[in-house]
Amino acid sequence: MTPKDAAATASRSLQRSALEAARxxxxARAVALAAELHAIVEASEGANLDDEKDPEGATVAFERQRVASLLDGARAQLVALDAAEDRLDDGTYGICSECGTPIPAPRLEALPTTTRCVACARR
Ligand SMILES: [Zn+2]
Known part of the structure; x- marks a missing residue:
């Protein structure tokens, strides 16, 4: 293994740890949100609230919508992290999918699932 390969392997293993931490x-966020959503649904069923007429029902519906959308986001993040790990395995992780240049490390640290460099993401 050349020193350059060794450096690449070291940075891949750091990237893998970062992806695993993000995962x-x-x-954890998905599990907590699913529990929260479940509790909201149970509570609203128990209270038998009417979304149309009861202002509290509207609040519960809004809260349920908000938590459901956060849960969707957490699940989408998990899917994106899987895809990022696949790219790490096939050696395309950290390479811009549009222009093919390496994505700078600070950007990858901030956005571990990104597939584009700043310039391409801005376009
Ligand atoms: Zn690019």
Missing amino acids: ADAR
């Missing part, structure tokens, strides 16, 4: 976060 643990997203999974």
Whole structure:
């Protein structure tokens, strides 16, 4: 292994840890949000609220919508993290999917699932 290969392997393993940490976060968030959503649904069923007439029902419906959309986001993040790990395995992780240039490390650290460099993302 050349020093350059060794450096690439080291950075891949750092990237993999970062993806795994992000995955643990997203999974914990998804689990917490699913529990929260379940509790909201149960509480609203127990209270038998009417969304149309009861102002509290509207609040519950809004809250349920909000939590459901956060849950969707957490699940989408998990899917994006899977795709990022696949790219890491096939050696295309951190390469802009549009222009083919390497994505700078600070951007990857901030957005581990990004597939584009700043310039392409702005377009
Ligand atoms: Zn690009």
